[in-house]
Amino acid sequence: xIGVVRFPGSCDEVDALKAASLVDEARILWHQETDLExxxxxxxxxxxxxxxxxxxxxxxxxSPIMGAVIEFARAxxxxxxICNGFQVLCEAGLLPGALLPNQSLRFLCRQVEVEVVDAxxxxxxxxxxxxxxxxxxxxxxxxxxxxxxxxxxxxxxxxYAPGHNPNGSLRDVAGVCNEAGNVVGLMxxxxxxxxxxxxxxxxxxxxxxxxxxxx
Amino acid sequence: MxxxxxxxxxxxxxxxxxxxxxxxLPALGFEGVRNVHVGRLIELDVEDPSRxxxxxxxxxxxxLIEDYEVxxxxxxxxxxxxxxxxxxxxxxxxxxPAPGRVSP
Numbered sequence: 001x002i003g004v005v006r007f008p009g010s011c012d013e014v015d016a017l018k019a020a021s022l023v024d025e026a027r028i029l030w031h032q033e034t035d036l037e038x039x040x041x042x043x044x045x046x047x048x049x050x051x052x053x054x055x056x057x058x059x060x061x062x063s064p065i066m067g068a069v070i071e072f073a074r075a076x077x078x079x080x081x082i083c084n085g086f087q088v089l090c091e092a093g094l095l096p097g098a099l100l101p102n103q104s105l106r107f108l109c110r111q112v113e114v115e116v117v118d119a120x121x122x123x124x125x126x127x128x129x130x131x132x133x134x135x136x137x138x139x140x141x142x143x144x145x146x147x148x149x150x151x152x153x154x155x156x157x158x159x160y161a162p163g164h165n166p167n168g169s170l171r172d173v174a175g176v177c178n179e180a181g182n183v184v185g186l187m188x189x190x191x192x193x194x195x196x197x198x199x200x201x202x203x204x205x206x207x208x209x210x211x212x213x214x215x
Numbered sequence: 216m217x218x219x220x221x222x223x224x225x226x227x228x229x230x231x232x233x234x235x236x237x238x239x240l241p242a243l244g245f246e247g248v249r250n251v252h253v254g255r256l257i258e259l260d261v262e263d264p265s266r267x268x269x270x271x272x273x274x275x276x277x278x279l280i281e282d283y284e285v286x287x288x289x290x291x292x293x294x295x296x297x298x299x300x301x302x303x304x305x306x307x308x309x310x311x312p313a314p315g316r317v318s319p
Contacts, residue, residue, distance in 0.1 A: 054274070054275070055277055058274065058277070062274070091277065097279070098277055098279045098280045100228065100229055100231075100280060101231055101232070102231070103229060103231055104231070105231045105232065105235060143229060145228055145229065145279075145280060146279070147279055150279075168229060168231075
């Protein structure tokens, strides 16, 4: 079962739930819960958790469900943070770096090309390294930054293809994982690229990677 | 006790808000403005000011990207400074005005 967290202010959890349902049973996990109902993987979705007050992800990181997610992640469980979920996982210290406001200071919503840098994570193992995926981004704070002491050690999972970095992200990083590779954070939204009507189905590969990871 | 926490983007990292303001001022005829940084001010009443630093490290700021100063008696200068300044490029924070001081 894939658990999809819902915070007050989440807005992409239903799309994530539907995308996850393509590969396994999926269920919403309310932010006030303290257990993951036996989930085999967890998705922390996009949106504006707790209104993004103070800093993006800062309040959500301390919600009851995140206590369980952090414990699950530290035990090696597969956790994917998408957009706001990526910001929450960075605030929680599960992923290196932080997400700063876009260099343009504008909200961005566009289709971008990303390259798979690391196909060794539970969310990218159905991809080839170097493969290009067309996935949309939509965010105001997507400029990934890491201080020097984290930067060279950070494991990059997805990189914006040349000319596609929409937000000024350091080294064109679109997604990173922790050292063990079980926790992944992405700014692009694979759950918005799973059906022909969305213009691309490349996002499906990340969910089918997960199905493969369960086997 | 009344306390004030001044939060600013760490020196050397992208501060697009500061850049926008820096460009906007000359457009209004305010020449000679440099090194503009936009941060955040948090004011709070606390019973135990010795816990302010921990509050800053855990919630009020993200030490990876922000520096902070705590002023426990607003007006008399900083009481504590975020440790985040290590690793900042030389000439970064030192070029900024001290908190709580108003230039003539």
